[in-house]
Amino acid sequence: MTAAKTTGIKPQPSKKFGPKLMLGTLAAVSLIAFWEGGKDPDGSSVVYADKLAQGLPTVCSGITKWTTDAPLVVGERWSADRCLAAEQIAVIKIQTQLEQCFEKRPPQSVFDSATSHAWNFGSFATCYSSAMRAWNAGDWAIGCRRLAFDDNGRMIWSYVKTGKILPNGKPEYKFIQGLANRRQDEYIKCVQWMPEPWKPAND
Secondary structure, eight states: OSOOOOOOOEEETTTTTEEEEEEEHHHHHHHHHHHHHOOOTTTTTHHHHHHHHTTTTEEEETOTTTOOOOOOOOOOOEEOOOOHHHHHHHHHHHHHHGGGGGGSOOHHHHHHHHHHHHHHHHHHHHSSSSHHHHHHTTTTHHHHHHHTOTTSBBOOOOEEEEEEETTSSSSEEEEHHHHHHHHHHHHHHHHHGOOOOOOOOOO
């Protein structure tokens, strides 16, 4: 995740599926941290007021008052270990919600990629996504692909509302390349469980 040597907290076995599925893995935390940013090269972070979130105090890889009980004081520096521990706790909280949506025990890489998606959009959105429908049907690879593409090959989950309303009364959305890159990375990480060589289907 970073050049720093961190300890964090010990990953926990799933309450629903047992020790064959782990919560709070470093793989899940690292995937989120890579795309969220917010930390210095040594893994530490300074609490800042996020302008995109109306000044909400934020630290580490997107830790806010919604994901930690610790006080967030703008300007305070958090150590690498403190960031990692807070991130793991936040990830476990999301995964505890997310595991209830899986009807079958997912491969660890599927669960970790779904966690990154849920970190971005909330566990509710991930639970009711087309990806989850595929996973619950046992179609692991199709579900992974649906983290980034619809069944016609178009990018999804890569748009944000502009705040404008279109003539048809629907909100306007803007494509964000950074989100598209993250979705494709989640897709790639998701299919790591596959036993044979593969390549993304968006060539």
